[in-house]
Amino acid sequence: MKKLKIGIIGTGNISAQHAAAYLGDERCELYALCDIDEELLAAKGKQYGIGRLYTDCNEMLAALPELDAVSVCTWNAAHAPCTIAALDAGKHVFCEKPMAMNTAEAEEMRAHAKRAGKLLGLGFVRRFGRDADLARALVEEGKLGRIYYAKAAYTRRNGSPGGWFEDKARSGGGPLIDLGVHVIDLVRYIAGNPQPVSVYGAAFSLLRGRELTDLPAYLASRPDAPVSDVEDLAVAMIRFADGMVLQAETSYKLYTGEDENSVELFGTEGGVRIAPDLTLHSSAAGKLAEVSFPFPAAFGGEAYRKEIEAFVSAITEGAPLRADADDGVAMMKILDAVYLSARTGHEVKL
Ligand SMILES: NC(=O)c1ccc[n+]([C@@H]2O[C@H](COP(=O)([O-])OP(=O)(O)OC[C@H]3O[C@@H](n4cnc5c(N)ncnc54)[C@H](O)[C@@H]3O)[C@@H](O)[C@H]2O)c1
Known part of the structure:
Protein backbone atom coordinates (compact mmCIF):
# COMPACT_ATOMS: atom_id res chain seq x y z
CA MET A 1 0.00 0.00 0.00
CA LYS A 2 1.25 3.46 -0.87
CA LYS A 3 1.73 5.46 2.29
CA LEU A 4 0.16 8.89 2.70
CA LYS A 5 2.78 11.62 2.80
CA ILE A 6 2.05 13.94 5.72
CA GLY A 7 3.26 17.45 6.52
CA ILE A 8 2.93 19.25 9.84
CA ILE A 9 2.63 23.04 9.85
CA GLY A 10 3.49 24.44 13.29
CA THR A 11 5.87 22.27 15.30
CA GLY A 12 5.15 23.47 18.86
CA ASN A 13 3.68 21.52 21.76
CA ILE A 14 0.58 19.95 20.25
CA SER A 15 2.36 18.89 17.07
CA ALA A 16 4.05 16.18 19.15
CA GLN A 17 0.69 14.41 19.52
CA HIS A 18 0.06 14.62 15.77
CA ALA A 19 3.58 13.44 14.92
CA ALA A 20 3.35 10.49 17.32
CA ALA A 21 0.00 9.46 15.84
CA TYR A 22 1.23 9.64 12.22
CA LEU A 23 4.50 7.87 13.08
CA GLY A 24 2.51 5.10 14.74
CA ASP A 25 0.15 4.66 11.76
CA GLU A 26 1.52 2.34 9.11
CA ARG A 27 -0.64 4.01 6.48
CA CYS A 28 1.36 7.26 6.87
CA GLU A 29 4.81 8.66 6.36
CA LEU A 30 5.71 11.81 8.28
CA TYR A 31 7.27 13.60 5.33
CA ALA A 32 7.84 17.31 6.00
CA LEU A 33 7.72 19.92 8.74
CA CYS A 34 7.12 23.66 8.70
CA ASP A 35 7.48 26.33 11.37
CA ILE A 36 8.33 30.01 11.22
CA ASP A 37 10.65 29.40 14.19
CA GLU A 38 13.83 28.11 12.52
CA GLU A 39 15.45 26.91 15.73
CA LEU A 40 12.43 24.89 16.82
CA LEU A 41 12.01 23.53 13.29
CA ALA A 42 15.61 22.33 13.16
CA ALA A 43 15.27 20.63 16.55
CA LYS A 44 12.08 18.85 15.46
CA GLY A 45 13.65 17.82 12.16
CA LYS A 46 16.51 16.26 14.12
CA GLN A 47 14.13 14.58 16.56
CA TYR A 48 12.08 12.93 13.81
CA GLY A 49 14.91 12.45 11.33
CA ILE A 50 13.21 14.61 8.71
CA GLY A 51 15.20 16.78 6.30
CA ARG A 52 12.31 18.41 4.45
CA LEU A 53 12.04 21.51 6.62
CA TYR A 54 10.33 24.78 5.64
CA THR A 55 9.80 28.12 7.35
CA ASP A 56 6.96 29.06 4.97
CA CYS A 57 4.03 26.71 4.31
CA ASN A 58 3.54 28.10 0.79
CA GLU A 59 7.12 27.12 -0.05
CA MET A 60 6.56 23.67 1.40
CA LEU A 61 3.35 23.19 -0.58
CA ALA A 62 4.99 24.38 -3.82
CA ALA A 63 8.09 22.23 -3.30
CA LEU A 64 6.24 19.04 -2.36
CA PRO A 65 3.32 18.39 -4.72
CA GLU A 66 3.46 14.74 -3.58
CA LEU A 67 2.19 15.64 -0.07
CA ASP A 68 -1.25 14.10 0.58
CA ALA A 69 -2.29 15.81 3.80
CA VAL A 70 -1.18 18.27 6.46
CA SER A 71 -1.88 18.92 10.11
CA VAL A 72 -2.17 22.60 10.98
CA CYS A 73 -0.80 23.06 14.52
CA THR A 74 0.10 26.76 14.45
CA TRP A 75 -1.22 29.43 16.76
CA ASN A 76 -4.81 30.33 15.96
CA ALA A 77 -4.20 33.34 13.67
CA ALA A 78 -2.33 31.11 11.20
CA HIS A 79 -5.00 28.37 11.04
CA ALA A 80 -6.99 30.01 8.24
CA PRO A 81 -4.11 31.08 5.95
CA CYS A 82 -2.21 27.78 6.33
CA THR A 83 -5.37 25.65 5.95
CA ILE A 84 -6.55 27.56 2.88
CA ALA A 85 -3.09 27.39 1.27
CA ALA A 86 -2.98 23.61 1.82
CA LEU A 87 -6.53 23.04 0.56
CA ASP A 88 -5.86 25.15 -2.53
CA ALA A 89 -2.74 23.05 -3.14
CA GLY A 90 -4.99 19.96 -3.12
CA LYS A 91 -4.12 18.59 0.33
CA HIS A 92 -6.45 17.16 2.95
CA VAL A 93 -6.18 19.19 6.16
CA PHE A 94 -6.52 18.36 9.82
CA CYS A 95 -6.70 21.68 11.69
CA GLU A 96 -6.30 22.11 15.43
CA LYS A 97 -8.99 23.76 17.51
CA PRO A 98 -10.24 26.47 17.50
CA MET A 99 -10.93 26.35 13.76
CA ALA A 100 -10.02 30.02 13.25
CA MET A 101 -10.03 33.49 14.77
CA ASN A 102 -13.70 34.07 13.93
CA THR A 103 -16.71 32.77 11.98
CA ALA A 104 -15.84 34.61 8.76
CA GLU A 105 -12.45 32.89 8.55
CA ALA A 106 -13.98 29.52 9.42
CA GLU A 107 -16.62 29.85 6.71
CA GLU A 108 -13.93 30.74 4.18
CA MET A 109 -11.93 27.65 5.15
CA ARG A 110 -15.03 25.49 4.74
CA ALA A 111 -15.69 27.00 1.31
CA HIS A 112 -12.12 26.29 0.18
CA ALA A 113 -12.41 22.66 1.34
CA LYS A 114 -15.61 22.29 -0.62
CA ARG A 115 -14.17 23.88 -3.73
CA ALA A 116 -11.01 21.75 -3.55
CA GLY A 117 -13.01 18.59 -2.81
CA LYS A 118 -10.67 17.86 0.11
CA LEU A 119 -11.29 16.85 3.70
CA LEU A 120 -11.09 19.40 6.48
CA GLY A 121 -11.00 17.66 9.85
CA LEU A 122 -11.13 19.57 13.15
CA GLY A 123 -9.09 18.81 16.26
CA PHE A 124 -11.98 18.56 18.72
CA VAL A 125 -10.10 15.84 20.52
CA ARG A 126 -12.60 15.46 23.36
CA ARG A 127 -14.90 13.73 20.86
CA PHE A 128 -12.41 10.84 20.87
CA TYR A 304 -5.10 12.24 20.12
CA ARG A 305 -4.02 9.02 18.37
CA LYS A 306 -7.65 8.14 17.68
CA GLU A 307 -8.52 11.51 16.12
CA ILE A 308 -5.59 11.27 13.69
CA GLU A 309 -6.40 7.62 12.98
CA ALA A 310 -9.97 8.67 12.13
CA PHE A 311 -8.71 11.46 9.85
CA VAL A 312 -6.46 9.01 8.01
CA SER A 313 -9.36 6.53 7.70
CA ALA A 314 -11.49 9.33 6.28
CA ILE A 315 -8.83 9.84 3.58
CA THR A 316 -8.14 6.19 2.83
CA GLU A 317 -11.60 4.64 3.28
CA GLY A 318 -14.01 7.56 3.08
CA ALA A 319 -15.02 7.05 6.72
CA PRO A 320 -17.04 10.04 8.01
CA LEU A 321 -15.20 12.68 10.03
CA ARG A 322 -16.34 12.91 13.65
CA ALA A 323 -15.56 16.64 13.72
CA ASP A 324 -15.73 18.49 10.43
CA ALA A 325 -15.79 22.05 9.11
CA ASP A 326 -19.50 22.41 9.97
CA ASP A 327 -18.71 21.66 13.62
CA GLY A 328 -15.85 24.14 13.49
CA VAL A 329 -18.09 26.85 12.06
CA ALA A 330 -20.87 26.16 14.61
N1 LIG B 1 -6.33 19.71 21.03
C1 LIG B 1 -5.70 20.07 22.12
O1 LIG B 1 -5.84 19.49 23.20
C2 LIG B 1 -4.73 21.22 22.04
C3 LIG B 1 -3.79 21.41 23.04
C4 LIG B 1 -2.89 22.47 22.89
C5 LIG B 1 -2.96 23.32 21.81
N2 LIG B 1 -3.91 23.12 20.86
C6 LIG B 1 -4.01 24.01 19.70
O2 LIG B 1 -2.88 23.77 18.86
C7 LIG B 1 -2.40 24.98 18.29
C8 LIG B 1 -0.93 25.17 18.68
O3 LIG B 1 -0.81 25.23 20.09
P1 LIG B 1 0.56 24.85 20.82
O4 LIG B 1 0.23 24.69 22.25
O5 LIG B 1 1.24 23.76 20.11
O6 LIG B 1 1.37 26.22 20.63
P2 LIG B 1 2.94 26.42 20.57
O7 LIG B 1 3.19 27.81 20.95
O8 LIG B 1 3.63 25.36 21.33
O9 LIG B 1 3.26 26.19 19.00
C9 LIG B 1 2.72 26.98 17.98
C10 LIG B 1 3.72 27.00 16.84
O10 LIG B 1 3.13 27.54 15.66
C11 LIG B 1 4.18 28.17 14.95
N3 LIG B 1 3.63 29.03 13.91
C12 LIG B 1 2.93 30.17 14.03
N4 LIG B 1 2.55 30.67 12.84
C13 LIG B 1 3.02 29.82 11.91
C14 LIG B 1 2.95 29.76 10.49
N5 LIG B 1 2.33 30.71 9.78
N6 LIG B 1 3.57 28.74 9.85
C15 LIG B 1 4.21 27.77 10.55
N7 LIG B 1 4.31 27.76 11.91
C16 LIG B 1 3.72 28.77 12.58
C17 LIG B 1 4.96 28.90 16.05
O11 LIG B 1 6.24 29.29 15.62
C18 LIG B 1 4.97 27.84 17.15
O12 LIG B 1 6.13 27.04 17.08
C19 LIG B 1 -3.32 26.07 18.81
O13 LIG B 1 -4.32 26.34 17.87
C20 LIG B 1 -3.94 25.48 20.07
O14 LIG B 1 -5.23 25.98 20.34
C21 LIG B 1 -4.79 22.08 20.94
Whole structure:
Protein backbone atom coordinates (compact mmCIF):
# COMPACT_ATOMS: atom_id res chain seq x y z
CA MET A 1 0.00 0.00 0.00
CA LYS A 2 1.25 3.46 -0.87
CA LYS A 3 1.73 5.46 2.29
CA LEU A 4 0.16 8.89 2.70
CA LYS A 5 2.78 11.62 2.80
CA ILE A 6 2.05 13.94 5.72
CA GLY A 7 3.26 17.45 6.52
CA ILE A 8 2.93 19.25 9.84
CA ILE A 9 2.63 23.04 9.85
CA GLY A 10 3.49 24.44 13.29
CA THR A 11 5.87 22.27 15.30
CA GLY A 12 5.15 23.47 18.86
CA ASN A 13 3.68 21.52 21.76
CA ILE A 14 0.58 19.95 20.25
CA SER A 15 2.36 18.89 17.07
CA ALA A 16 4.05 16.18 19.15
CA GLN A 17 0.69 14.41 19.52
CA HIS A 18 0.06 14.62 15.77
CA ALA A 19 3.58 13.44 14.92
CA ALA A 20 3.35 10.49 17.32
CA ALA A 21 0.00 9.46 15.84
CA TYR A 22 1.23 9.64 12.22
CA LEU A 23 4.50 7.87 13.08
CA GLY A 24 2.51 5.10 14.74
CA ASP A 25 0.15 4.66 11.76
CA GLU A 26 1.52 2.34 9.11
CA ARG A 27 -0.64 4.01 6.48
CA CYS A 28 1.36 7.26 6.87
CA GLU A 29 4.81 8.66 6.36
CA LEU A 30 5.71 11.81 8.28
CA TYR A 31 7.27 13.60 5.33
CA ALA A 32 7.84 17.31 6.00
CA LEU A 33 7.72 19.92 8.74
CA CYS A 34 7.12 23.66 8.70
CA ASP A 35 7.48 26.33 11.37
CA ILE A 36 8.33 30.01 11.22
CA ASP A 37 10.65 29.40 14.19
CA GLU A 38 13.83 28.11 12.52
CA GLU A 39 15.45 26.91 15.73
CA LEU A 40 12.43 24.89 16.82
CA LEU A 41 12.01 23.53 13.29
CA ALA A 42 15.61 22.33 13.16
CA ALA A 43 15.27 20.63 16.55
CA LYS A 44 12.08 18.85 15.46
CA GLY A 45 13.65 17.82 12.16
CA LYS A 46 16.51 16.26 14.12
CA GLN A 47 14.13 14.58 16.56
CA TYR A 48 12.08 12.93 13.81
CA GLY A 49 14.91 12.45 11.33
CA ILE A 50 13.21 14.61 8.71
CA GLY A 51 15.20 16.78 6.30
CA ARG A 52 12.31 18.41 4.45
CA LEU A 53 12.04 21.51 6.62
CA TYR A 54 10.33 24.78 5.64
CA THR A 55 9.80 28.12 7.35
CA ASP A 56 6.96 29.06 4.97
CA CYS A 57 4.03 26.71 4.31
CA ASN A 58 3.54 28.10 0.79
CA GLU A 59 7.12 27.12 -0.05
CA MET A 60 6.56 23.67 1.40
CA LEU A 61 3.35 23.19 -0.58
CA ALA A 62 4.99 24.38 -3.82
CA ALA A 63 8.09 22.23 -3.30
CA LEU A 64 6.24 19.04 -2.36
CA PRO A 65 3.32 18.39 -4.72
CA GLU A 66 3.46 14.74 -3.58
CA LEU A 67 2.19 15.64 -0.07
CA ASP A 68 -1.25 14.10 0.58
CA ALA A 69 -2.29 15.81 3.80
CA VAL A 70 -1.18 18.27 6.46
CA SER A 71 -1.88 18.92 10.11
CA VAL A 72 -2.17 22.60 10.98
CA CYS A 73 -0.80 23.06 14.52
CA THR A 74 0.10 26.76 14.45
CA TRP A 75 -1.22 29.43 16.76
CA ASN A 76 -4.81 30.33 15.96
CA ALA A 77 -4.20 33.34 13.67
CA ALA A 78 -2.33 31.11 11.20
CA HIS A 79 -5.00 28.37 11.04
CA ALA A 80 -6.99 30.01 8.24
CA PRO A 81 -4.11 31.08 5.95
CA CYS A 82 -2.21 27.78 6.33
CA THR A 83 -5.37 25.65 5.95
CA ILE A 84 -6.55 27.56 2.88
CA ALA A 85 -3.09 27.39 1.27
CA ALA A 86 -2.98 23.61 1.82
CA LEU A 87 -6.53 23.04 0.56
CA ASP A 88 -5.86 25.15 -2.53
CA ALA A 89 -2.74 23.05 -3.14
CA GLY A 90 -4.99 19.96 -3.12
CA LYS A 91 -4.12 18.59 0.33
CA HIS A 92 -6.45 17.16 2.95
CA VAL A 93 -6.18 19.19 6.16
CA PHE A 94 -6.52 18.36 9.82
CA CYS A 95 -6.70 21.68 11.69
CA GLU A 96 -6.30 22.11 15.43
CA LYS A 97 -8.99 23.76 17.51
CA PRO A 98 -10.24 26.47 17.50
CA MET A 99 -10.93 26.35 13.76
CA ALA A 100 -10.02 30.02 13.25
CA MET A 101 -10.03 33.49 14.77
CA ASN A 102 -13.70 34.07 13.93
CA THR A 103 -16.71 32.77 11.98
CA ALA A 104 -15.84 34.61 8.76
CA GLU A 105 -12.45 32.89 8.55
CA ALA A 106 -13.98 29.52 9.42
CA GLU A 107 -16.62 29.85 6.71
CA GLU A 108 -13.93 30.74 4.18
CA MET A 109 -11.93 27.65 5.15
CA ARG A 110 -15.03 25.49 4.74
CA ALA A 111 -15.69 27.00 1.31
CA HIS A 112 -12.12 26.29 0.18
CA ALA A 113 -12.41 22.66 1.34
CA LYS A 114 -15.61 22.29 -0.62
CA ARG A 115 -14.17 23.88 -3.73
CA ALA A 116 -11.01 21.75 -3.55
CA GLY A 117 -13.01 18.59 -2.81
CA LYS A 118 -10.67 17.86 0.11
CA LEU A 119 -11.29 16.85 3.70
CA LEU A 120 -11.09 19.40 6.48
CA GLY A 121 -11.00 17.66 9.85
CA LEU A 122 -11.13 19.57 13.15
CA GLY A 123 -9.09 18.81 16.26
CA PHE A 124 -11.98 18.56 18.72
CA VAL A 125 -10.10 15.84 20.52
CA ARG A 126 -12.60 15.46 23.36
CA ARG A 127 -14.90 13.73 20.86
CA PHE A 128 -12.41 10.84 20.87
CA GLY A 129 -12.27 10.30 24.63
CA ARG A 130 -13.62 7.17 26.28
CA ASP A 131 -15.97 9.45 28.21
CA ALA A 132 -17.40 10.88 24.98
CA ASP A 133 -17.94 7.39 23.52
CA LEU A 134 -19.70 6.24 26.67
CA ALA A 135 -21.84 9.35 27.03
CA ARG A 136 -22.87 9.15 23.35
CA ALA A 137 -23.81 5.48 23.84
CA LEU A 138 -25.92 6.39 26.89
CA VAL A 139 -27.70 9.11 24.91
CA GLU A 140 -28.30 6.73 22.00
CA GLU A 141 -29.71 4.12 24.39
CA GLY A 142 -32.17 6.76 25.61
CA LYS A 143 -30.77 6.72 29.17
CA LEU A 144 -30.95 10.53 29.38
CA GLY A 145 -34.33 10.98 27.68
CA ARG A 146 -34.73 14.51 26.34
CA ILE A 147 -31.68 16.60 27.20
CA TYR A 148 -32.75 20.09 28.23
CA TYR A 149 -29.89 21.51 30.30
CA ALA A 150 -26.11 21.22 30.35
CA LYS A 151 -23.17 22.70 32.20
CA ALA A 152 -19.60 22.96 30.98
CA ALA A 153 -16.73 24.30 33.04
CA TYR A 154 -13.06 24.58 32.19
CA THR A 155 -11.69 26.91 34.81
CA ARG A 156 -8.10 27.34 35.90
CA ARG A 157 -7.11 29.33 38.98
CA ASN A 158 -3.73 30.28 37.49
CA GLY A 159 -3.47 28.56 34.14
CA SER A 160 -2.67 30.90 31.31
CA PRO A 161 -0.15 29.27 28.95
CA GLY A 162 1.26 32.78 28.29
CA GLY A 163 2.97 33.75 25.04
CA TRP A 164 0.68 33.97 22.01
CA PHE A 165 -2.24 32.55 24.03
CA GLU A 166 -2.49 35.97 25.74
CA ASP A 167 -1.96 37.99 22.56
CA LYS A 168 -5.40 38.50 21.03
CA ALA A 169 -3.96 39.26 17.58
CA ARG A 170 -2.61 35.69 17.43
CA SER A 171 -5.12 33.81 19.64
CA GLY A 172 -8.43 35.57 18.95
CA GLY A 173 -9.22 35.52 22.66
CA GLY A 174 -8.43 33.91 26.00
CA PRO A 175 -9.76 30.89 27.88
CA LEU A 176 -13.06 30.86 25.97
CA ILE A 177 -11.46 30.28 22.57
CA ASP A 178 -8.70 28.09 24.00
CA LEU A 179 -10.35 25.96 26.70
CA GLY A 180 -14.06 26.66 26.25
CA VAL A 181 -14.07 25.08 22.79
CA HIS A 182 -13.19 21.70 24.28
CA VAL A 183 -16.04 21.47 26.76
CA ILE A 184 -18.66 23.34 24.72
CA ASP A 185 -17.96 21.07 21.75
CA LEU A 186 -18.06 17.99 24.00
CA VAL A 187 -21.56 18.93 25.15
CA ARG A 188 -22.63 19.52 21.55
CA TYR A 189 -21.21 16.16 20.51
CA ILE A 190 -22.84 14.20 23.33
CA ALA A 191 -26.16 15.94 22.68
CA GLY A 192 -26.06 15.04 18.96
CA ASN A 193 -24.58 18.25 17.48
CA PRO A 194 -27.54 20.62 17.90
CA GLN A 195 -27.15 24.03 16.24
CA PRO A 196 -26.76 27.10 18.49
CA VAL A 197 -29.56 29.68 18.17
CA SER A 198 -28.75 32.36 20.75
CA VAL A 199 -26.06 33.32 23.20
CA TYR A 200 -25.75 35.56 26.25
CA GLY A 201 -22.21 36.05 27.46
CA ALA A 202 -19.94 38.03 29.75
CA ALA A 203 -16.18 38.34 29.84
CA PHE A 204 -13.80 39.90 32.34
CA SER A 205 -10.18 41.01 32.18
CA LEU A 206 -9.71 42.07 35.76
CA LEU A 207 -6.83 39.84 36.86
CA ARG A 208 -4.60 40.56 33.89
CA GLY A 209 -1.74 41.95 35.95
CA ARG A 210 -1.96 39.24 38.61
CA GLU A 211 1.32 37.33 38.61
CA LEU A 212 1.46 34.33 40.94
CA THR A 213 4.38 31.98 41.30
CA ASP A 214 2.27 28.82 40.93
CA LEU A 215 3.16 27.77 37.42
CA PRO A 216 0.45 26.73 34.98
CA ALA A 217 0.57 23.17 33.73
CA TYR A 218 0.72 24.13 30.07
CA LEU A 219 2.93 26.80 28.49
CA ALA A 220 3.22 28.08 24.93
CA SER A 221 6.48 27.10 23.23
CA ARG A 222 7.67 30.67 23.82
CA PRO A 223 5.93 31.84 26.99
CA ASP A 224 6.79 35.55 26.76
CA ALA A 225 4.51 37.84 24.78
CA PRO A 226 4.71 41.57 24.13
CA VAL A 227 1.08 42.00 25.13
CA SER A 228 -1.57 40.45 27.31
CA ASP A 229 -5.00 41.54 26.12
CA VAL A 230 -7.34 38.54 26.40
CA GLU A 231 -10.11 37.89 28.93
CA ASP A 232 -9.30 35.99 32.11
CA LEU A 233 -12.88 34.74 32.61
CA ALA A 234 -15.76 34.18 30.18
CA VAL A 235 -19.22 32.83 30.98
CA ALA A 236 -22.14 32.10 28.68
CA MET A 237 -25.69 30.80 28.35
CA ILE A 238 -26.08 29.12 24.98
CA ARG A 239 -29.48 28.08 23.63
CA PHE A 240 -29.67 25.34 20.98
CA ALA A 241 -32.26 24.56 18.31
CA ASP A 242 -33.37 21.39 20.14
CA GLY A 243 -34.25 23.46 23.24
CA MET A 244 -31.15 22.56 25.28
CA VAL A 245 -29.58 25.37 27.26
CA LEU A 246 -25.88 25.20 28.10
CA GLN A 247 -24.22 27.19 30.84
CA ALA A 248 -20.49 27.47 30.24
CA GLU A 249 -17.65 29.01 32.22
CA THR A 250 -14.00 29.17 31.46
CA SER A 251 -10.98 30.94 32.96
CA TYR A 252 -7.22 31.30 32.91
CA LYS A 253 -7.24 33.21 36.18
CA LEU A 254 -9.86 33.04 38.94
CA TYR A 255 -9.90 33.12 42.73
CA THR A 256 -11.53 29.75 43.33
CA GLY A 257 -10.76 26.61 45.30
CA GLU A 258 -9.68 24.32 42.53
CA ASP A 259 -9.37 23.99 38.78
CA GLU A 260 -12.36 22.41 37.08
CA ASN A 261 -12.78 20.50 33.84
CA SER A 262 -16.28 19.10 33.78
CA VAL A 263 -19.32 18.56 31.64
CA GLU A 264 -22.86 17.67 32.73
CA LEU A 265 -25.97 16.99 30.69
CA PHE A 266 -29.40 16.71 32.28
CA GLY A 267 -32.34 14.95 30.65
CA THR A 268 -35.85 13.80 31.45
CA GLU A 269 -34.67 10.23 32.23
CA GLY A 270 -31.19 10.78 33.60
CA GLY A 271 -28.09 12.91 33.73
CA VAL A 272 -24.48 12.31 32.92
CA ARG A 273 -21.52 13.93 34.66
CA ILE A 274 -17.92 13.89 33.45
CA ALA A 275 -15.69 15.40 36.09
CA PRO A 276 -13.35 13.78 34.99
CA ASP A 277 -14.78 10.29 35.66
CA LEU A 278 -18.14 9.57 34.11
CA THR A 279 -21.23 8.96 36.25
CA LEU A 280 -24.79 8.32 35.15
CA HIS A 281 -27.43 9.79 37.46
CA SER A 282 -30.81 8.12 37.14
CA SER A 283 -33.56 6.49 39.15
CA ALA A 284 -34.42 2.93 40.05
CA ALA A 285 -37.00 1.35 42.37
CA GLY A 286 -38.48 4.79 42.95
CA LYS A 287 -35.18 6.18 44.24
CA LEU A 288 -32.39 8.32 42.88
CA ALA A 289 -29.60 6.09 41.60
CA GLU A 290 -26.03 6.55 40.51
CA VAL A 291 -24.16 4.33 38.06
CA SER A 292 -20.39 4.39 37.82
CA PHE A 293 -18.35 2.24 35.47
CA PRO A 294 -15.81 -0.38 36.58
CA PHE A 295 -13.29 0.61 33.89
CA PRO A 296 -11.50 3.87 33.07
CA ALA A 297 -14.22 6.18 31.77
CA ALA A 298 -12.34 9.49 31.86
CA PHE A 299 -10.68 11.29 28.94
CA GLY A 300 -7.31 9.75 28.13
CA GLY A 301 -4.32 10.77 26.04
CA GLU A 302 -5.00 8.03 23.49
CA ALA A 303 -7.75 10.31 22.10
CA TYR A 304 -5.10 12.24 20.12
CA ARG A 305 -4.02 9.02 18.37
CA LYS A 306 -7.65 8.14 17.68
CA GLU A 307 -8.52 11.51 16.12
CA ILE A 308 -5.59 11.27 13.69
CA GLU A 309 -6.40 7.62 12.98
CA ALA A 310 -9.97 8.67 12.13
CA PHE A 311 -8.71 11.46 9.85
CA VAL A 312 -6.46 9.01 8.01
CA SER A 313 -9.36 6.53 7.70
CA ALA A 314 -11.49 9.33 6.28
CA ILE A 315 -8.83 9.84 3.58
CA THR A 316 -8.14 6.19 2.83
CA GLU A 317 -11.60 4.64 3.28
CA GLY A 318 -14.01 7.56 3.08
CA ALA A 319 -15.02 7.05 6.72
CA PRO A 320 -17.04 10.04 8.01
CA LEU A 321 -15.20 12.68 10.03
CA ARG A 322 -16.34 12.91 13.65
CA ALA A 323 -15.56 16.64 13.72
CA ASP A 324 -15.73 18.49 10.43
CA ALA A 325 -15.79 22.05 9.11
CA ASP A 326 -19.50 22.41 9.97
CA ASP A 327 -18.71 21.66 13.62
CA GLY A 328 -15.85 24.14 13.49
CA VAL A 329 -18.09 26.85 12.06
CA ALA A 330 -20.87 26.16 14.61
CA MET A 331 -18.29 26.59 17.39
CA MET A 332 -16.90 29.82 15.95
CA LYS A 333 -20.44 31.22 15.78
CA ILE A 334 -20.89 30.48 19.49
CA LEU A 335 -17.53 32.02 20.41
CA ASP A 336 -18.07 35.17 18.32
CA ALA A 337 -21.52 35.57 19.89
CA VAL A 338 -20.18 35.23 23.46
CA TYR A 339 -17.59 37.95 22.81
CA LEU A 340 -20.17 40.18 21.07
CA SER A 341 -22.71 39.71 23.85
CA ALA A 342 -20.00 40.43 26.43
CA ARG A 343 -19.26 43.73 24.67
CA THR A 344 -22.87 44.82 24.18
CA GLY A 345 -24.50 43.34 27.28
CA HIS A 346 -27.25 41.85 25.11
CA GLU A 347 -28.27 38.43 23.90
CA VAL A 348 -27.03 37.59 20.40
CA LYS A 349 -29.34 35.69 18.04
CA LEU A 350 -27.60 33.44 15.51
N1 LIG B 1 -6.33 19.71 21.03
C1 LIG B 1 -5.70 20.07 22.12
O1 LIG B 1 -5.84 19.49 23.20
C2 LIG B 1 -4.73 21.22 22.04
C3 LIG B 1 -3.79 21.41 23.04
C4 LIG B 1 -2.89 22.47 22.89
C5 LIG B 1 -2.96 23.32 21.81
N2 LIG B 1 -3.91 23.12 20.86
C6 LIG B 1 -4.01 24.01 19.70
O2 LIG B 1 -2.88 23.77 18.86
C7 LIG B 1 -2.40 24.98 18.29
C8 LIG B 1 -0.93 25.17 18.68
O3 LIG B 1 -0.81 25.23 20.09
P1 LIG B 1 0.56 24.85 20.82
O4 LIG B 1 0.23 24.69 22.25
O5 LIG B 1 1.24 23.76 20.11
O6 LIG B 1 1.37 26.22 20.63
P2 LIG B 1 2.94 26.42 20.57
O7 LIG B 1 3.19 27.81 20.95
O8 LIG B 1 3.63 25.36 21.33
O9 LIG B 1 3.26 26.19 19.00
C9 LIG B 1 2.72 26.98 17.98
C10 LIG B 1 3.72 27.00 16.84
O10 LIG B 1 3.13 27.54 15.66
C11 LIG B 1 4.18 28.17 14.95
N3 LIG B 1 3.63 29.03 13.91
C12 LIG B 1 2.93 30.17 14.03
N4 LIG B 1 2.55 30.67 12.84
C13 LIG B 1 3.02 29.82 11.91
C14 LIG B 1 2.95 29.76 10.49
N5 LIG B 1 2.33 30.71 9.78
N6 LIG B 1 3.57 28.74 9.85
C15 LIG B 1 4.21 27.77 10.55
N7 LIG B 1 4.31 27.76 11.91
C16 LIG B 1 3.72 28.77 12.58
C17 LIG B 1 4.96 28.90 16.05
O11 LIG B 1 6.24 29.29 15.62
C18 LIG B 1 4.97 27.84 17.15
O12 LIG B 1 6.13 27.04 17.08
C19 LIG B 1 -3.32 26.07 18.81
O13 LIG B 1 -4.32 26.34 17.87
C20 LIG B 1 -3.94 25.48 20.07
O14 LIG B 1 -5.23 25.98 20.34
C21 LIG B 1 -4.79 22.08 20.94
